[in-house]
Amino acid sequence: MRLGLAGTGRIGTAHAETLKGFDEVTSVVVADVDPARASAAASKLGVEAATDLDALFAAGLDALVVTAATDAHPGLIMRAVDAGLPVFCEKPVAADITGTLAVIDHISSSSVPVQIGFQRRFDAGYQAARRAVADGSLGWLHTIRATTLDPEPPPAAYVPHSGGLFRDCGVHDFDIIRWVTGREVLSAYAVGANRGASFFVDADDVDTAAVLLTLDDGTLATVSLTRYNGSGYDVRLEALGSLSGLVVGLDDRSPLVSAEPTFAPLPGPAYPGFMERFRPAYAAELAAFLDVAAGRCSSPAGVGDALEAFYIAEACELSRREGRPVEVAEVRR
Template sequence: MTSHKAVTLGLAGTGRIGTSHAETLKNFPNVANVVVADADPGRARAAADKLGLEFAPDLDALFAADIDGLVITTATDSHPELITRAVDAGLPVFCEKPVAADIEGTLAVLDHVQNSTVPVQIGFQRRFDAGYRAARAAIASGSLGWLHTLRATTLDPTPPPADYIPRSGGIFRDCGVHDFDIIRWLTGREIVSVYATGTNQGDPVFTESGDVDTAAALLRLDNDTLATVSLTRYNGAGYDVRLEALGSLSNAIVGLDDRSPLTSVEPDYIPSTFPPYPGFMERFRRAYTEELAAFVSVVTGTLKNPCSPTDALEAFYVAEACELSRREDRPVDVAEVRR
C-alpha cells in the first residue's frame, strides 16, 4: 500500500497490552478504524464497547473485515499461524515478541515469509524509546570512544501470574530477550558468546517450572566489548530498566531519571519525590506509541520495517544460548544454538 489515506487495522488479542494498543491506534489521525477480536469474544466485545471500536466475533471475521494491516497481541502459541495467515492475505503485520515459542517455530515462520514482500514488524519497543535512541546516536557518533562495557538491567517489581511461568519460555527468552535485542541494536554488533547463571529465592513455581527468578549473563560481542545483563522478578523498589554504555572517552546512561527506583545511602543524597514506574506499560508508554506509529507508516508504505523477524531470531538465539549456559553451567558460543 502506498496511499496516504487513513487505514483500518485489525487487532487480535484484547488483553492488557492489546487493549492499550487499540486505544493508542484509534487516536492516530491516519487510522480510520480498529477492528478487534479475541479468542474470548466477550473480552473483545467489552474492549470494543469501551473504546468505541468495531468488534469481530472471531478471527475469521477479523480477516474477512476490510482491514489494511494486522496487530497481533495474542498468546505466543498463536503467533506463527496469525503471522503466516496475514502475510498470505497480503496484510502487513505487527506482532508482539516473540515470533514463536521456540527457535524451530521462529525459523518456520521466517521460511514461510522470506519470499514475500509483505512486512512483518516485531514488537521490541525499546528501539523506539528516546533514551535508547540517544544512546545509539552517541555510540554511532564516536563521542564515547570505543566501548568497553555495557550494563543492562530488566528488574520487575513482582512476578507475573504463576500460571504464566511454565509457558513463559524462561527468564532469558521472556525477559532478557529485550536486553539482547537492544544491545545488538545500540551497538550494531553481534553477540558471539555468553555465560549465564540464575537462582531462585522466591515462589517455588519457578523451580517447579525449570526456571529461575533472578539471573545474570555475561556477553561478549564480536568486537570484544563486554556486556552484562541482570534480570529479576523481585525488584521490590520498582520497575528498573536501565542501560549503561561505558566508553574510553565518555558514557551514556539510559533510564536514569527521577523515577528510577534507586536509593543512595550517601549522606548528602536528596531522594526523588516522584514514584517509580510500576511496570513496563508505564515505563515505555511513549515508546509503544512511537512503535505503533511506525507500524502505521509501514502499512502505508512510507517507512521501511524497523524490526524484522530476523532481528527477533538473533535475540532469541542469544536467549537460547543463555538458557543452555545456565543449565549446563558453562560458557556457550551463540553459534552452538544456531539452526
C-alpha cells in the same frame, strides 16, 4: 487506514486505544479467542469487535496488529502475510527457534512487511545511546550494563508457558544491546537463582539471573534480570566508553535509593511496570508501523532481529543449565 487487532488482553487493549487516536486510522476492529473479552474491550474503547479471527480477517483490513498469546503468533503472522496484510506482532515470533524459523521460511518469499514489537528501540533514551555510540562521542565501548528488574513476579500460571526468564524477559535486553551497539553477540555465560516462589522451580525456570555477553568487537555486556525488585520497575542501560559514558533509564522515577547522606532522593514514584515506563515508546512504535503499513519505510524490527535475540536467549539457557560459556553459534540452526 482500517486496522485489525488480534488479542484484547492488557497490552492489546492499550495498543487499540493508541491506534484509534492516530489521524491516519479510520477504524479499528478487535478480536479475541474469548469473544466476550473482545466485545468488552470494543465497547470500552469505542471500536469495532469481530466475532472471531475469521471475521477479523474478513473485515476489509489494511493491516493487522497481533497481541494474542504467544502460541498464536506464528499462525497469525503467516495468515496475515498470505492475505497481503502488513503485520505488527508483539515478541516473540514463536515460542521457540524451530517455530521462528518456520515463520521465516514461510514468509521469506513475500514482500509483505512484518514488524516485531521491540519497543525499546523507540524509547528516546535508547535512541540517544545508539546515536552516541554511532557518532563516536563515547569513544570505543568497553562495557554495556543492562537491567530488566520487575517489581513482582507474573502469575504462577504464566511462568510454565513464558519460555523462561531469558526468552521472556531478557530477550528485550539482548535485542537492545545489538541495536544500540550495532554489534553481534558471540558468546554468553549465564547463571540463575531461585529465592522466591516455588512455582519458578516447578517450571524449571529461575527468578533471578546474571549474564555476561561478549560482543564481536570485544565489548563486554552484562545483563541483570529479576522478578523481585522491591524498589520498583527498573530498566536501564549503561554504555561506557573510552571517552565518556551515559545511562538510559535514569530519571525522576527510577527506583534507585542512594546510600550517600548528601544525595537528595529521587522524587518518584517508581514506575509500576513496563506499560507506564514505555508508554511513549509504544506509541512511537505503533506510529512507525503505520509508516511501514503505508509503504513509507521498511520494518524497523524484523523477524530476523527476533531470531537473533532468541539465539542469545537460547545460549543463555544452555549456559545456565550446563554451567559453562556458550558460543551463540552452538545454538544456530
